[in-house]
Amino acid sequence: MERMKDEINQRLLQLCEPLKAGKVKEAMIYSLLAPGKRLRPLLFLTVLKSYQLDYHPYMDIACAIEMIHTYSLIHDDLPGMDNDDLRRGRKTCHKQFDEATAILAGDALLNLGVNIILETSLNDALKLQLAYLLYQASGVNGMIYGQQQDLYFENHKASLEQLQDIHKHKTGELISVSLQMAACIAKTSDIEHWKQIGYDLGLAFQIQDDILDVTASTEQLGKNAGSDYENHKSTYVTLLGIDESQNKVEELFEKCYERIYAMQINHGLILELFIKILKRVS
Amino acid sequence: MERMKDEINQRLLQLCEPLKAGKVKEAMIYSLLAPGKRLRPLLFLTVLKSYQLDYHPYMDIACAIEMIHTYSLIHDDLPGMDNDDLRRGRKTCHKQFDEATAILAGDALLNLGVNIILETSLNDALKLQLAYLLYQASGVNGMIYGQQQDLYFENHKASLEQLQDIHKHKTGELISVSLQMAACIAKTSDIEHWKQIGYDLGLAFQIQDDILDVTASTEQLGKNAGSDYENHKSTYVTLLGIDESQNKVEELFEKCYERIYAMQINHGLILELFIKILKRVS
Numbered sequence: 001m002e003r004m005k006d007e008i009n010q011r012l013l014q015l016c017e018p019l020k021a022g023k024v025k026e027a028m029i030y031s032l033l034a035p036g037k038r039l040r041p042l043l044f045l046t047v048l049k050s051y052q053l054d055y056h057p058y059m060d061i062a063c064a065i066e067m068i069h070t071y072s073l074i075h076d077d078l079p080g081m082d083n084d085d086l087r088r089g090r091k092t093c094h095k096q097f098d099e100a101t102a103i104l105a106g107d108a109l110l111n112l113g114v115n116i117i118l119e120t121s122l123n124d125a126l127k128l129q130l131a132y133l134l135y136q137a138s139g140v141n142g143m144i145y146g147q148q149q150d151l152y153f154e155n156h157k158a159s160l161e162q163l164q165d166i167h168k169h170k171t172g173e174l175i176s177v178s179l180q181m182a183a184c185i186a187k188t189s190d191i192e193h194w195k196q197i198g199y200d201l202g203l204a205f206q207i208q209d210d211i212l213d214v215t216a217s218t219e220q221l222g223k224n225a226g227s228d229y230e231n232h233k234s235t236y237v238t239l240l241g242i243d244e245s246q247n248k249v250e251e252l253f254e255k256c257y258e259r260i261y262a263m264q265i266n267h268g269l270i271l272e273l274f275i276k277i278l279k280r281v282s
Numbered sequence: 283m284e285r286m287k288d289e290i291n292q293r294l295l296q297l298c299e300p301l302k303a304g305k306v307k308e309a310m311i312y313s314l315l316a317p318g319k320r321l322r323p324l325l326f327l328t329v330l331k332s333y334q335l336d337y338h339p340y341m342d343i344a345c346a347i348e349m350i351h352t353y354s355l356i357h358d359d360l361p362g363m364d365n366d367d368l369r370r371g372r373k374t375c376h377k378q379f380d381e382a383t384a385i386l387a388g389d390a391l392l393n394l395g396v397n398i399i400l401e402t403s404l405n406d407a408l409k410l411q412l413a414y415l416l417y418q419a420s421g422v423n424g425m426i427y428g429q430q431q432d433l434y435f436e437n438h439k440a441s442l443e444q445l446q447d448i449h450k451h452k453t454g455e456l457i458s459v460s461l462q463m464a465a466c467i468a469k470t471s472d473i474e475h476w477k478q479i480g481y482d483l484g485l486a487f488q489i490q491d492d493i494l495d496v497t498a499s500t501e502q503l504g505k506n507a508g509s510d511y512e513n514h515k516s517t518y519v520t521l522l523g524i525d526e527s528q529n530k531v532e533e534l535f536e537k538c539y540e541r542i543y544a545m546q547i548n549h550g551l552i553l554e555l556f557i558k559i560l561k562r563v564s
Contacts, residue, residue, distance in 0.1 A: 020423050024430045028422070075389060080360070080381030099362030100433050103385070107357060107392060108422035114396050115421065118414045124406040131413070132400045139397065140310070140390035141302050148306045151382050 001042065001273065004055075008041050009033060011059050012066060015116060019108075027097045027105035028112075032070050034088035035222070039205075039277070040178040041066045046273050047182035047194065050265040058185060060120050061130055064113040065178050068138045071109035072174075074102050076147060089222035110138075130181050137177035146170025158234040164203060172202030193259045201277070204252035207245050208280065210235035214242065220282045253278050283324065283555065286337075290323050291315060293341050294348060297398060301390075309379045309387035310394075314352050316370035317504070321487075321559070322460040323348045328555050329464035329476065332547040340467060342402050343412055346395040347460050350420045353391035354456075356384050358429060371504030392420075412463050419459035428452025440516040446485060454484030475541045483559070486534035489527050490562065492517035496524065502564045535560050 012032050019025045041062035048055040055062075077084040077092040078099065085095050094102035117131045136142060146169030153166060176198025183191040210228065214237050218225045228235050236245040256274060260267055294314050301307045323344035330337040337344075359366040359374040361381065366374050376384035399413045418424060428451030435448060458480025465473040492510065496519055500507045510517050518527040538556060542549055 018423075020427050022427065022430050023434075024422055024426060071389075075385055078362070078385060080362070080376070080385055094362075101430070103357055103360060103362055104422075104426050104430055107353075107388070108426050110389060110392055111417055111421040111426070114417040115414060118410055118417075124410055127410060128400055128406055132397060135393055135396040135400075139393040140306055140386075141300075144306060144386050144390050144393070145302050145304065148304050148383070148386055152305075 001276070004042060004045055005038050007059065008038050008045075008062055008066065012063050015060065015063055015112070019112075023097055023101045024104045024108055027074075027093050027101045028108055030090075030096060031074050031087075031093045031105060032067065032109070034090050036070075036088045037280075038066060040069050040174060042273060043175065043201075044178040044182045046269050047179055048185060050267070050270045051182075051186040051188065052266065053186060057120075057122070058182075060116050061122075061181065061185075064116045065134065065174070065181070067109040067113045067116070068134060068143075069174060071106040071113075072138070072143060072147070074106040074109070078102060081147075081151065084223065084227075086218065086223050126185065129184055133177050133181055133184065137173040142169055142173035142177075146173065154231060154233060160236075160239055163234060163236065163239070167203050167206040168199055171206045172199040175199075175202040175205065188263075190263045190265075193263055197256045197259050200252045200255050201274070204249045204256075205277065207236045207249050207252075210237045211242055211245050211249070212282070213237070216282060222282060249278070283558070286324060286327055287320050289341065290320050290327075290344055290348065294345050297342065297345055297394070301394075305379055305383045306386045306390055309356075309375050309383045310390055312372075312378060313356050313369075313375045313387060314349065314391070316372050318352075318370045319562075320348060322351050322456060324555060325457065325483075326460040326464045328551050329461055330467060332549070332552045333464075333468040333470065334548065335468060339402075339404070340464075342398050343404075343463065343467075346398045347416065347456070347463070349391040349395045349398070350416060350425075351456060353388040353395075354420070354425060354429070356388040356391070360384060363429075363433065366505065366509075368500065368505050408467065411466060415459050415463055415466065419455040424451055424455035424459075428455065436513060436515060442518075442521055445516060445518065445521070449485050449488040450481055453488045454481040457481075457484040457487065470545075472545045472547075475545055479538045479541050482534045482537050483556070486531045486538075487559065489518045489531050489534075492519045493524055493527050493531070494564065495519070498564060504564060531560070 013029065016025060016029050016032065044062050044065055045055040048058060073087060074093045076082050077087055078094055084092050086092060093105055113134065114131060117127055120127060146166055149166045150170055153162065176195050179194035179198045180191055183194045212221060213225055213228045216225055236248065240248065253274065260270055295311065298307060298311050298314065326344050326347055327337040330340060355369060356375045358364050359369055360376055367377050368374060375387055395416065396413060399409055402409060428448055431448045432452055435444065458477050461476035461480045462473055465476045494503060495507055495510045498507055518530065522530065535556065542552055
């Protein structure tokens, strides 16, 4: 898993090298290469491996997914949005550089993802399918909708159902599409399983975030702990308490495991990654 | 020309209709449908017509170009960038809605352009080529680089050569690629002509903007007049004066006409549009 992560990081850097020098390029690399989990590209590549496929020809697709995720973090952290100072253990992009550079670096990463997919040597139909899936999931009907709703519910009390809808869009869509894109490459009929696994994992991941916001330190998280509490934000923890939230996380992981076992794949690899996520402390 | 513009506006609205309801969708439509010139889609469609092609099958490509242009306006107007209150005769997006919504609406338009191109019924190879051209021109090696340099030279004196480089990237690339995409559809060997026409027209357009900033009223422009002067910004007018700048505009248009006449196309249509641009007062 660590080797795969190193390969992703190396390729992310290589893909930025041909870009015109300047503050925007520096900011893109700064945010992309910050010590993150690389969860989405790891999921994508591990699903490919679990179908016995060589994942190397698809490394650039993995990087495009991470670029979309990183652009969303940069923009979400902006003063006009969540106004965060710390991310992945470092100053946020607009704190390290400036607001204009952070806006442009986010735009540039969103933009670069398209060209990276289109420049791969995959066949035309597959490129189109992958680009379409990724940009649908991250667009105004997916991730952007989730962020819109998240901002709205900063000042309004959310029900559990509404929270679930936010998380499905803000986090679930991109995680789910990372799995679906791999299934699409593997030409498997398991795609519906992966889609649902993605939504369940995304929700579990987000509830973990709600729990960690209360139980972990800023140092552990690499972002400001306790911020939900300070902002009086509705979270799984404020609505259900920590124990119930933890139960919900485990229940969602169980659902994922069931679906994983229902498929004819190499289960070991993907389960290893899921258990790592389940046990995460940051 | 007016009919073509109406068709563009209608289709822009239609393409936004399937989006999930919310403030971001409202903001996208608000900025897209503001009374702009639709210069880039009109250029694209008119070049198609000048090759005797029916432009209707390519209307969505024209709309994708306008979406990219509009996203760039929304983000450039943000407080962290140029901090403008007025655009296309209306409040800027973040003034009408709020900053977070404007950031997301820009992101969403940049994102939507991809899917619109991928959803057309054109053949796969052409879709890929058009998406690649458009996202290259508007990315960090193109339009985004131009905005980065423009911001830098707000606080630094620029030479004429540096100004030209900013305009080439910030304005020239997207205008040039609108023409190139049409040439690509027409399968013509004229593509190099159109590329250069685009750069020359983009530069002429930008010098006109510099002149109009001094000579036109805020009401005429639909954005704040005199802002370059107030910001002590280097422009063609501050470096060359109004008369010399006007001469430069006419010289660039002459270069465009020469190239247009060198091609085997229906010259009348495209010249009509160029003359309209040359004579613009807003």
